[in-house]
Amino acid sequence: MRRWIVVRPPGLPVSFRLGARVPAVLLALTLVTLAGMVLNVGYGEYPISPPDVVRTVLGIEAGDGNYGFIVNTLRLPRVLVAFAVGVALAVAGAILQGITRNPLAAPEIVGVNAGAGLAAVTLIVALPAVSVAYLPFAAFGGALVVATLVYLISWKGGGASPIRLILVGIGFAAMATALTTIMITFGEIYAVQQALVWLSGSVYARGWAELFALLPWLALFLPLAFAGARQLNALNLGDDVARSLGGRVELQRLSLIVVCVALAGAAVATAGAIGFVGLMAPHIARRLVGPSHEGLIPVAAMTGGMLVVLADLVGRAAFSPIEIPCGLITSAIGAPYFLYLLYRSRNL
Amino acid sequence: MGVRVWRSGYGRLLGLPVGVVALGGCLVLSVRFGAAEISTAEVIRAFTDFDDRSTGHLIVQTIRVPRALIAACVGAALAVAGAIMQGLTRNPLADPGILGINAGAALAVVAGVFLFGIGSIGVYALFAFLGAAVTAVVVYGLGSLGRGGMTPLKLTVAGAALTALFSSLTTAILILNERTLEEVRFWLAGSVAGRDLELFLRLLPYMGVGLVVALSLGRQITTLNLGEDIARGLGQRTGWVKALAALAVVLLAGGAVAAAGPIGFVGLVIPHVVRFFAGADYRWILPYSAICGAMLLVLSDVAARLVLRPQELPVGVMIALLGAPFFIYLARWKVKR
Amino acid sequence: MVLLAAALLAACGGAGDTGGGGSGEARTVQHAMGETEVPERPERVVVLDTGELDSAITLGVTPVGAVEAVEGLGYPSYLDEHTQGVENVGTIEEPNLERIAALEPDLILSSKLRHEAIYDELSQIAPTVFTETTGVTWKENFEVHAEALGREEEAERVVSEYEARMREFREALGEDPPEVSVVRFLPGDTRIYQKESFIGTVLEDAGLPRPEAQDVEDFAMLNVSREAIPEMGGDVIFYTVYGPEDETTLDEITSDPLWRQLEAVREGRAYRVSDDLWMLGIGYTAANGVIDDLERYILEG
Numbered sequence: 001m002r003r004w005i006v007v008r009p010p011g012l013p014v015s016f017r018l019g020a021r022v023p024a025v026l027l028a029l030t031l032v033t034l035a036g037m038v039l040n041v042g043y044g045e046y047p048i049s050p051p052d053v054v055r056t057v058l059g060i061e062a063g064d065g066n067y068g069f070i071v072n073t074l075r076l077p078r079v080l081v082a083f084a085v086g087v088a089l090a091v092a093g094a095i096l097q098g099i100t101r102n103p104l105a106a107p108e109i110v111g112v113n114a115g116a117g118l119a120a121v122t123l124i125v126a127l128p129a130v131s132v133a134y135l136p137f138a139a140f141g142g143a144l145v146v147a148t149l150v151y152l153i154s155w156k157g158g159g160a161s162p163i164r165l166i167l168v169g170i171g172f173a174a175m176a177t178a179l180t181t182i183m184i185t186f187g188e189i190y191a192v193q194q195a196l197v198w199l200s201g202s203v204y205a206r207g208w209a210e211l212f213a214l215l216p217w218l219a220l221f222l223p224l225a226f227a228g229a230r231q232l233n234a235l236n237l238g239d240d241v242a243r244s245l246g247g248r249v250e251l252q253r254l255s256l257i258v259v260c261v262a263l264a265g266a267a268v269a270t271a272g273a274i275g276f277v278g279l280m281a282p283h284i285a286r287r288l289v290g291p292s293h294e295g296l297i298p299v300a301a302m303t304g305g306m307l308v309v310l311a312d313l314v315g316r317a318a319f320s321p322i323e324i325p326c327g328l329i330t331s332a333i334g335a336p337y338f339l340y341l342l343y344r345s346r347n348l
Numbered sequence: 349m350g351v352r353v354w355r356s357g358y359g360r361l362l363g364l365p366v367g368v369v370a371l372g373g374c375l376v377l378s379v380r381f382g383a384a385e386i387s388t389a390e391v392i393r394a395f396t397d398f399d400d401r402s403t404g405h406l407i408v409q410t411i412r413v414p415r416a417l418i419a420a421c422v423g424a425a426l427a428v429a430g431a432i433m434q435g436l437t438r439n440p441l442a443d444p445g446i447l448g449i450n451a452g453a454a455l456a457v458v459a460g461v462f463l464f465g466i467g468s469i470g471v472y473a474l475f476a477f478l479g480a481a482v483t484a485v486v487v488y489g490l491g492s493l494g495r496g497g498m499t500p501l502k503l504t505v506a507g508a509a510l511t512a513l514f515s516s517l518t519t520a521i522l523i524l525n526e527r528t529l530e531e532v533r534f535w536l537a538g539s540v541a542g543r544d545l546e547l548f549l550r551l552l553p554y555m556g557v558g559l560v561v562a563l564s565l566g567r568q569i570t571t572l573n574l575g576e577d578i579a580r581g582l583g584q585r586t587g588w589v590k591a592l593a594a595l596a597v598v599l600l601a602g603g604a605v606a607a608a609g610p611i612g613f614v615g616l617v618i619p620h621v622v623r624f625f626a627g628a629d630y631r632w633i634l635p636y637s638a639i640c641g642a643m644l645l646v647l648s649d650v651a652a653r654l655v656l657r658p659q660e661l662p663v664g665v666m667i668a669l670l671g672a673p674f675f676i677y678l679a680r681w682k683v684k685r
Numbered sequence: 686m687v688l689l690a691a692a693l694l695a696a697c698g699g700a701g702d703t704g705g706g707g708s709g710e711a712r713t714v715q716h717a718m719g720e721t722e723v724p725e726r727p728e729r730v731v732v733l734d735t736g737e738l739d740s741a742i743t744l745g746v747t748p749v750g751a752v753e754a755v756e757g758l759g760y761p762s763y764l765d766e767h768t769q770g771v772e773n774v775g776t777i778e779e780p781n782l783e784r785i786a787a788l789e790p791d792l793i794l795s796s797k798l799r800h801e802a803i804y805d806e807l808s809q810i811a812p813t814v815f816t817e818t819t820g821v822t823w824k825e826n827f828e829v830h831a832e833a834l835g836r837e838e839e840a841e842r843v844v845s846e847y848e849a850r851m852r853e854f855r856e857a858l859g860e861d862p863p864e865v866s867v868v869r870f871l872p873g874d875t876r877i878y879q880k881e882s883f884i885g886t887v888l889e890d891a892g893l894p895r896p897e898a899q900d901v902e903d904f905a906m907l908n909v910s911r912e913a914i915p916e917m918g919g920d921v922i923f924y925t926v927y928g929p930e931d932e933t934t935l936d937e938i939t940s941d942p943l944w945r946q947l948e949a950v951r952e953g954r955a956y957r958v959s960d961d962l963w964m965l966g967i968g969y970t971a972a973n974g975v976i977d978d979l980e981r982y983i984l985e986g
Contacts, residue, residue, distance in 0.1 A: 045783035066786065073809055074782050104505055108512065131801060153680050167441065167501070167679035170508045171672050174612065178668035182661060204779055205803045275516050323779060331516035338509055343493065383912035403915050406942050411911050653910075660910055 022295035025288045029302040033083065033309060040082075040313040041075045073207070081206040082312045082326065083305040084214050085267045086277055090304020091225050092264035093278025094285070094297055095256050098232035100165055103341060106279035107264035110169035113273040114176035115146025116265065121183045136213060136269035143265030146172050151257055201272040201327020203312055210270055217266035222301070224259050229293035232256065236291065274311075274327040276334020277304050283341060307333075360632050363625070367639040371420065374646040378416035379408060382653050383660065414545040419649045419663070420642035421548070422608045425555050425600040427641020428562050428634055430615020431622070435569040435630050436593050437491070439500035440620070440678055443671075444480075444601035445612020447507035451514035452483025453605035462521045473551055473606040480602035483510060484594055551603045558599030559638065565593055566631030573630065611664040613671020614641050620678070714833050716814045717797040718804055723812040726835040727792035731811070733780050735761055736819050736883075737794040739968025740830035742767045744839050750774040750788045754965055755928065761961035763974050786810045794830055821881045821904075823967050843969050848890075850976055855892040857984050865893045865983075866919030866949070869905075869964055870935040871927045877906040877916055883967045887975050893983075895919070914943040921983060922949045925960035956982050 005018045041057070042048045048056070048067060055061075056071040089107065096105045107113070119142020120135050150172050154164040231252045234242040242249050264278065281304035282296065288303075289295040311329035318324060380391055386404040393399075394408035426444060433442035444450050456479025457472050487510055491503030568589040571579045579586050604611065618641045619633060626632040648666040655661065711722045731750040732738045738751050742764055750772040753759060760768045772788055775781035777799060785793070785807070793813040800807065800815070807813040814833040816826040824844075831840030865888055867878040878884055879901045888895065898906070898916040906913065917938075926935050938944055949955050962974040 045781065045787055069786060069809065070783060073806060074786070102505075104509060133801075153676060156680065164679060166505060166508075168676050170446070170504070171676035171679060174668050174675065175672035178665045178672065181665045182669075205782060205806060207803075207806055209805065275512070323781075328516070331513075335513040335516060338513055339490075343490065383910055384915060400942065401946065403943060403946055406946065407912050407915075410942060659906065659908055 019289050019292060019295045022289050022299060025299055026302060029299065029306055033302060033306040036306060036309045036313060037079050037083065040079045040309055040316075041071055043313060043317055044070070044075065046070050077208045077211050078203050078206050079309055079312065081211050081214065081270060082203045082308045084211065084218060085203065085271045085274060086281070086304035086306065086308030087222070087301040088214070088218060088263040088267035088304075089274060089277040089308075090281030090285075090300045091222060091297055092260045092267070093280075093304075094282035094293070094300040095225055095228070095232065095260040095263075096278070097282050098236055098293060099253055099256055099260070101236060101238070102166060103283065103344075104279070104338070105166060106276065107260070107268075108173075108273065108275060108278070110150050110165060111146040111172040111176060112143045112261060112264045113268055113275075114173040114180070115142040115144075116140070116268040117273070118142050118176040118180045118183070119145070121180050125183045136210075139269035140265045142176075143268055144261055146176060147257070147261040147265075151254070200325050201274040201330075202315075202323075202325035203271050203308075204323065204325070206271065214266055214270045217262060221259050221262045221266075225256075225263070226294075226297055228252070228256050228259065229297055232293040233291075236293075272325075272327060274308060275331040276338065277307055277330050279341075280330075280334050280337050281307060283337075360626060360636075364635060364639070367636060367643075371639050371643050371646070374643045374650075375416045375420060378419065378646050378650050379412045381650055382407070382412055383657060414548070415649070416646055418545075418548050418607055419645045421552065421555060422604045422611065423614055423641040423643070423645025424638040425558065425604040425641075426611060426614040427618035427637040427644070428559060428615075429597045429600040429604070430641075431619035431630070431633050431637040432562055432565070432569060432593050432597055433615065434619050435573045435633070436590060437488075437500070437503055438573060438575075439503050440682055441500055441504045441616065441675065443613060443616035443675075444597070444604075445610065445614075446504060446511075446616060446675070447484075447487050448510035448514065449480050449483045449487070449507075449597070449601045450605050450610030450612060451511040451518075452486075453477075453479040453602050454610045455479055455514040455518050456482075457606070458518050458521050473547070473554075473603070476606035477554070477598060477602035480605065481598045483514075484598055484601075486510065488594075548607050551607050554599050555603040555607075558596045558603065561592055562596040562600065563634050563638075565589060565596065566629070566634050569593060569630040569634075570628070573628070609662075609664065611645070611667055613667050613675065614644060616678075617671050617674050618644060620674070712835065714814050714829070716829055716833070717817040718801075718808075718813070718815045721808065721812045721814055721833075723814065723833055723835070724791050727790075727812075727833070729788065729790045729811075730792045730794065730834065731774060731785050731788060731790040733774075733793065733795035734777055734799055734819055735965045736796075736823055736826060736967035737830060738764065738768075739966050739970050740827050741794065741834065743827075743843055743968055743970045744831060744834055744836040746834055746836070747771065749790060750785060752777050752780050758928075761965050761971075763959060763962045763966060763971065782806055782810070792833060794833060796826070820883050820967060821886060823883050823886070823972075827969060847969055847972060850973070851890045851892075854976060854979065854984075857980075858892055862893050863920030863983060864896045866896050866899060866917055866922045867963070868917050868922060868924040868938075869927060869960065870924065870933040870938065872929070872933050874907065875909050875913075875934045875938055877909055877913065879903045879905055883971070884963050884975065887972050890972075891976065891979055893979070911938065911941055911943065914938065914941060914947070917944070918947045919949055920954065922947065922955040923958050923963065923978070923982075924955065925958055925963050927960045927964065954982075958982075 005020055005022070038050050038053050042050055042053045046066065048071065052067060053071060056067045057076060061068075092107045092112075093105070096107060096110065097103055099105075116139035119138040122142075123130060123135065123138040150165065150169045154168045156164065231242075234245050235249065235252065235256075237245075239249050242252075267274070282300045284303045285296050285300035289299050307330060308326055311333070312326040315324040315326045315329045318329075380386075380388060384404070384407050386407060390402075390404040391408050394402070394405040398409060399405050429449075430443045433444070433447065434440060436442075453476040456475040460471065460475035487503065487506050490506040490510075491499075493502075568579075568584060571582055571584055572586060572589060576586055579589075601615075618637050622633050622636040622640055626636045645663065645667070648670070649663045652661040652663045652666045710725055712725060713720050713722050727746075730741055730746055730748045732741050732748045733752050735754055738748065738760065741748050747767055748771055751760060751768070752774055753776055754761075756776050760771065772784070774784045774788070780800070780803070782803065790811040793807050793811050794815075795807070795813070796816045796819045797804075798818040804813060804815065814829065816822065816829050819826065827840065827844075831837050867884055867888070869876045869878060877899060879899050880886075880889065880895065881902055881904050885895075894900070896916070896919040899919075906916070909916070924935075926933050944950055947955070956978075958978050959974070962971050962978070966972075966974070
């Protein structure tokens with residue numbers, strides 16, 4: 001029998017309950033993530049010892065005068081972006097898996113990445129003079145449009161069945177990829193190259209500007225995701241059960257999809273396609289704290305952040321001086337995991 | 349009424365030569381039009397009165413004819429492979445591209461180049477067959493795990509998953525070897541441009557065997573498509589039929605990928621179109637799929653050459669633009685859960 | 686212009702964080718990303734593209750750091766004697782910011798096209814001056830580079846020497862110059878170059894006409910198929926190979942009967958020239974190397 005902790009924030013008309021293991025698991029994940037961040041910030045051309053990293057981040061003069069620049073301008077924002085992107089992808093994945101009741105659903109499967117890529121390359125081709133600073137907006141728009149189309153077209157008989165969502169998503173991803181190839185043929189070759197590098201799923205040279213552009217999305221949509229946890233629990237039992245529990249199923253599903261796309265789109269717009277995080281993190285979280293979304297969402301978020309931070313560290317260290325985009329590292333771990341999931345979900 | 353006449357054995361039999369003639373017409377178009385401007389008279393003279401000093405004649409004979417033939421064979425192979433997969437798995441969404449077989453073959457080729465440095469395109473074929481075979485087994489296995497056996501959804505999701513997996517692995521290898529694998533990268537886009545005729549001739553026997561095996565299985569697949577129990581009840585040795593059909597798919601799809609890179613959706617679209625006038629009998633669906641698949645790829649290749657002239661698009665892109673909406677249409681309106 | 690900008694800056698009280706190093710007092714340079722204060726004569730320069738590398742070396746500045754076009758392929762070979770000891774700071778696509786910072790440069794040169802996304806980080810390392818783009822605008826870019834490097838006088842000399850050489854070349858060429866075709870073989874890609882490229886402008890300066898398909902205000906015909914081989918024809922063909930030769934389309938095209946049919950090929954007037962010089966270099970040193978080739982193959986050949 002699982003034990004629960006009931007949380008009633010004073011003065012708020014809400015309460016939720018958490019699995020008893022959630023706080024401990026969250027604490028452990030946070031510690032691992034922090035350790036990963038410190039290692040990540042310390043690693044590089046200029047190796048910096050963990051104590052010096054902490055001191056520099058806290059603004060205490062440490063060792064070399066250059067540490068301040070290296071740590072605070074180059075490495076710290078990058079590692080924070082990695083973390084934030086991981087959080088966003090993981091929560092988006094958790095929501096999507098909850099809505100579709102399909103453990104294999106991931107933002108990239110419903111076409112979010114392909115839409116973002118198409119929009120970004122289109123922007124470069126259609127408006128060559130436009131600053132790269134607008135790429136994230138285009139990518140976000142593309143993700144949103146494709147996800148909306150996928151949702152609308154999957155709609156049938158008063159609902160969008162999870163199965164159709166996935167299938168229609170596959171179709172749209174294929175179409176967007178083909179259109180991207182065509183756009184590349186039209187585009188100015190250097191500019192397109194730049195867009196492709198940027199979309200390849202990396203946090204290379206991401207700075208404070210990118211972090212601050214991403215944070216509002218997290219600040220707005222993470223609480224909404226958490227607030228939707230109970231609806232997700234109901235939807236997870238099936239549409240009929242959810243309806244009998246008094247839920248307006250389609251409305252809930254739609255609003256949760258908006259949250260999911262906003263998070264995934266913001267993440268892809270910031271760092272490109274970092275594959276399989278949205279798939280893996282919720283699963284790992286489910287193994288750790290069970291399927292109840294009140295605990296699952298925060299744990300998945302922390303897991304996702306941890307995964308990307310560690311992947312970035314591995315990507316920088318493994319083939320140094322060549323830097324492997326962290327998206328490829330997550331894919332290399334994620335792909336076999338995916339196969340394992342396929343095997344486990346055989347009774348789908 | 350018209351459809352009924354078509355679906356009578358008579359109409360369908362008559363339709364085959366008509367289809368062959370239409371395919372011939374497409375081939376003529378493919379030889380007639382291209383990046384270079386060559387007059388019809390010149391094109392005809394290239395066949396009747398070949399002059400090896402004429403630029404136009406050389407283009408027709410050494411570039412366009414091989415290209416048209418390769419496109420036709422690849423299209424036929426993919427369409428028949430798709431038809432068999434749809435019949436065998438009773439999955440209307442089955443296609444060598446969607447079920448990951450193309451991606452598996454592509455990964456095998458790229459990994460072959462990466463790990464063993466295979467330089468000659470000729471060895472691509474071996475790896476492509478291997479990759480296609482392994483993927484087919486894995487997809488089929490993953491798609492039939494669990495309660496209720498194989499369902500279209502499970503199979504499609506397994507295919508999409510493997511495609512995602514294989515594509516990211518392929519990308520990883522390409523990034524690690526940016527310098528040396530540019531050529532493969534172009535091949536990956538799926539194109540019949542500038543393909544080596546020699547390689548193609550070496551692949552042709554495999555694809556030919558695949559096609560013969562496939563066409564001879566028409567009756568068995570029709571029965572199997574009614575359900576495995578019924579087929580067994582009718583005395584069919586379903587295990588053998590499935591194994592032979594899978595062999596045909598691997599030979600056809602693997603050969604097509606080795607010749608032209610991964611081209612999706614031909615195997616999806618064509619059998620559906622064919623079923624509209626050929627009915628549900630695979631003895632008819634398979635040959636018609638071969639003809640129509642060949643026509644689709646040849647025509648798409650002509651379009652790929654003409655839309656951005658003198659630049660070319662990979663034909664795989666053209667097909668995806670056509671096929672992906674069709675896939676969405678099927679998923680939305682035709683698939684019951 | 687510089688004076689005006691300097692005056693403006695003085696009026697504003699001179700804000701901005703511009704790393705150390707260099708000699709003399711600072712100047713202000715206007716460029717694609719705005720205004721930047723740079724040292725009088727920067728000495729520790731980092732260049733993030735091949736055109737900037739050529740410019741710096743042309744002006745007698747050996748950079749402390751430079752990027753490679755492709756991982757592991759090194760700097761353009763025609764600059765070999767000048768690039769000894771130049772620290773590798775990554776590739777054009779992903780320069781290693783930490784390594785750049787470690788070099789403590791006093792000027793960074795690149796273009797908006799290449800590195801707009803990391804301009805902020807770069808300008809925190811050192812004063813960073815960007816041109817808008819690269820390639821066809823190489824002469825304007827050179828002016829910007831010269832201004833940023835504080836070597837306008839040297840630049841004037843370089844430009845007038847180049848123009849003098851070109852005048853001489855055109856005179857030697859006579860009344861009936863040959864049509865020059867330029868083809869580049871890359872891995873999996875064949876390109877026919879047109880006029881809006883570095884090499885296009887050099888050939889134009891040299892007074893060399895182009896075949897009809899190449900006499901177009903555009904960059905290049907990309908990814909052409911074998912059917913386009915006739916478009917590669919001209920009185921003289923210059924072709925280059927980028928990357929490892931056996932991966933490129935060189936063999937596929939040059940073994941084609943259509944290629945062997947081309948008049949220039951039959952007459953032995955198809956020349957393989959250095960890709961580093963003709964395509965990658967992009968600058969006055971590269972342009973002078975191209976003139977050497979043109980003299981050798983067209984005037985003497």
